[in-house]
Amino acid sequence: MTARHVPLSLVVVVLSLVLACKSHKEEPPAAAKAPPAAAPATGTTSAPAAEKPRIGLVLGLGGRGDQSFNDSALRGLELWGAGLKYEQTSYKEASPEELQASLGSELARHEPPITPLGITPTIVQSRVAEDYEPNLQLMVDQKVDLTVAVGFMLENAVETVALRNPNQQFLFVDSPLLNAQNEPYSLPNVRAVIYRAEEGCYLAGALAGLATKNGRIGFVGGMEIPLVKQYEAGFRAGVAATNPKATILSNYTGSFTNFALGKQVGQDLLAKNTDVIFAAAGVDGLGAIQAVKEASDAGKAVFVIGVDSDQFHLAPKAMLTTVLKRVDLTIYEGVRDRLQGRFQGGLVALGVKEGGIALAPVRLDFPGKEEALRKVDALKARLIAGEIQIPKDPRQVQAADTKSP
Numbered sequence: 001m002t003a004r005h006v007p008l009s010l011v012v013v014v015l016s017l018v019l020a021c022k023s024h025k026e027e028p029p030a031a032a033k034a035p036p037a038a039a040p041a042t043g044t045t046s047a048p049a050a051e052k053p054r055i056g057l058v059l060g061l062g063g064r065g066d067q068s069f070n071d072s073a074l075r076g077l078e079l080w081g082a083g084l085k086y087e088q089t090s091y092k093e094a095s096p097e098e099l100q101a102s103l104g105s106e107l108a109r110h111e112p113p114i115t116p117l118g119i120t121p122t123i124v125q126s127r128v129a130e131d132y133e134p135n136l137q138l139m140v141d142q143k144v145d146l147t148v149a150v151g152f153m154l155e156n157a158v159e160t161v162a163l164r165n166p167n168q169q170f171l172f173v174d175s176p177l178l179n180a181q182n183e184p185y186s187l188p189n190v191r192a193v194i195y196r197a198e199e200g201c202y203l204a205g206a207l208a209g210l211a212t213k214n215g216r217i218g219f220v221g222g223m224e225i226p227l228v229k230q231y232e233a234g235f236r237a238g239v240a241a242t243n244p245k246a247t248i249l250s251n252y253t254g255s256f257t258n259f260a261l262g263k264q265v266g267q268d269l270l271a272k273n274t275d276v277i278f279a280a281a282g283v284d285g286l287g288a289i290q291a292v293k294e295a296s297d298a299g300k301a302v303f304v305i306g307v308d309s310d311q312f313h314l315a316p317k318a319m320l321t322t323v324l325k326r327v328d329l330t331i332y333e334g335v336r337d338r339l340q341g342r343f344q345g346g347l348v349a350l351g352v353k354e355g356g357i358a359l360a361p362v363r364l365d366f367p368g369k370e371e372a373l374r375k376v377d378a379l380k381a382r383l384i385a386g387e388i389q390i391p392k393d394p395r396q397v398q399a400a401d402t403k404s405p
Contacts, residue, residue, distance in 0.1 A: 052120045053146075055081065055335050056139030058132065060151030062257050062282045063125045068308040069282065069327060073150045073173065074123070075102060075309070076328030081335050083116030104310065106358065107329065114329075117336055119145075132157035140165045146338045148331055150174060152227055162190045169343055171334040173327055175227075176347050188345040193330050196351030198234030198390045199383055200323035201278070203352070203359050204305050205238020206379050208276040209246055210372035211303055211320060218269035219250040220262065220288040222281035226392070228252070231280045231307075231323075234390050236397045242375060249274055250394070253284040262287025270295050270302065276320065278305040292318050303364070310360040322360035330356065353384045 057077050059070050064086070078084050079102055084091040103114060122144055124135045132154045139147040140161065147168060149158050152175035159177050162170050172192045176184035186192070208217050219235055221228045232250055239246050249272055251265045262284030269277055270291060277292055279285035285307060292304035296318035304315055306322035330350070337343040350356020362373060382388050391397055 052118055053339060054120045054122055054142070054144045055146050055148065055338075056122045056124070056142065056144035057148045057150070057331075058135045058139060058154065059123065059125050060132075060153050061126060061129075063127075064123075066283050067286060067311055067314060068306070069174075069325070070150065072309045072325065072327040073148070073331055076331035077119075077121050077148065077335065078123075080114050080328060080332045081117045082119050082121050084121070105361070110329075114332060117332075117339060119335060119339070126154075129153060133160055136161040136170075137164075140168045145169075146171060146335060146343070148173065148334070150327065150331075158190065159187070162187050165189075169338060169345075171331065171338075171343075173330055174325075184347055186346050190345050191334060191343065191348060192346070193334075193348045193350065193356075195325050195356050196349060197323065197325055197357055198230045198237075198392065199352045200325070200357040200359060201231045201234030201280075202238035202241070202383065202388070202390050203376055203380055204278060204321060204323050205235040205240075206242045206376050207238075207321060207359070207362070207372060208235070208278065208303075208305060209239040209241070209243030210368065210375065211366050212243065212246060212276045213301065214273060214275055215243065215246045216272070216274045217246055217248050218266075218272075218274035218277035219248060220265050220269070220277060220279045220281050220285060221250065221252040222256040222284050223254060224252040228280060229394060230392045231278075233392055233394045233397060235278050235280075236394050237390050238379075240397060241379060242372075253281055255284055256282030257284070259283050259287040259290075263291045266291030266304075270300070275301060276303045276305065278307075278323075280307045280323070286314065289314050289319075303366075306360070312360065312363060317364075320364060320366075321362050324358045324360055326350070326356045326358065351383075352380060 055077060062070050064070060064074060078086055079094055079099060083094050085094040085098060100108060107114060124138060126132055126135055136147060136149060136157055148171045150173045155175050155178060158170060158172045166189055170190045172190055176192045176194055177187060177190060179185045217239055219232050221232055236248055239248055249269055253261045253265055262281055266277060266288030277288060279288035289304050292302050293315035295302050302318060303320040304318050305320050308325045310322045312319045
């Protein structure tokens with residue numbers, strides 16, 4: 001499909017119609033603040049923008065600057081797919097060094113290599129749930145070559161717009177399409193990608209069980225829904241595999257966009273003497289990470305575990321690891337498949353074995369670290385071999401195979 005040029009002024013007007021402002025009692029640190037949504041920008045390569053394939057990305061709530069799920073999606077499309085970095089309100093061409101640094105050691109060895117695909121990204125930020133469907137239709141109306149939607153909350157909108165536009169292809173990340181019986185089903189023009197994130201949470205829990213000094217571990221979730229419950233279940237099962245006597249305290253904030261509430265929950269868990277906290281709550285999780293960072297900076301021996309994107313930079317003295325959900329790689333490979341004529345609809349499930357879920361490097365030291373990493377690697381091998389079954393409900397954790405290697 002040939003990309004069609006859309007006047008920049010029109011895009012700016014249309015995008016402005018779907019934006020709304022939100023405020024919190026406490027703002028996240030400067031690094032976590034989301035810049036304003038931008039109209040499609042042109043890269044600095046020699047090819048005219050109108051000749052490049054255009055890929056549309058509709059973000060869910062939280063948006064750019066969440067240092068987690070949405071930023072992972074943007075990295076896959078903008079930095080890896082287009083070779084562009086977003087600064088303030090515009091794009092600049094990323095250097096080869098910046099691209100290489102964003103890959104990390106594991107993806108730097110990826111085959112085929114991750115190199116820019118020569119696309120132009122078109123990004124729309126959703127501020128409220130009512131934005132999802134019109135934002136997706138906007139991408140279709142602009143004749144983008146592929147429409148990408150990220151986040152389970154867009155499921156109804158993706159289904160509606162995909163059925164309405166059977167000739168447009170969609171990449172839907174982090175949820176299946178669900179029928180009236182709430183069962184997964186497929187559409188020929190939608191590739192839906194889900195993750196067995198509980199596997200990464202299991203490994204993170206195993207590491208937490210080995211790193212804790214006092215045997216009290218915290219979990220911060222966002223909305224108390226089955227998807228997040230799977231994170232807690234995997235984490236609890238992992239802790240039980242290496243430290244069955246540990247106590248796990250969990251707290252759900254009820255949202256993914258409230259930094260101040262997440263920080264409050266993190267402080268509450270720290271006050272209850274937890275020394276490792278897993279924050280799986282979007283922007284709320286950033287607040288919990290900040291609480292642990294401040295406690296660590298004040299001299300308290302505490303760790304935090306991040307989610308989705310490598311969050312080490314948010315708390316370099318306290319970030320034990322991050323449960324990586326490779327949304328960036330999923331989007332990059334989906335765009336590559338579309339450009340190479342290999343994009344197909346259907347449901348794709350990714351876990352540790354497929355490289356869709358991983359742990360970020362453990363950069364901090366703690367007593368017994370070398371032995372702990374050996375045990376976590378042994379559990380990872382058993383996961384890949386299918387020897388460990390992880391429950392999806394935290395209440396079922398005792399039924400899991402939690403025997404330590």
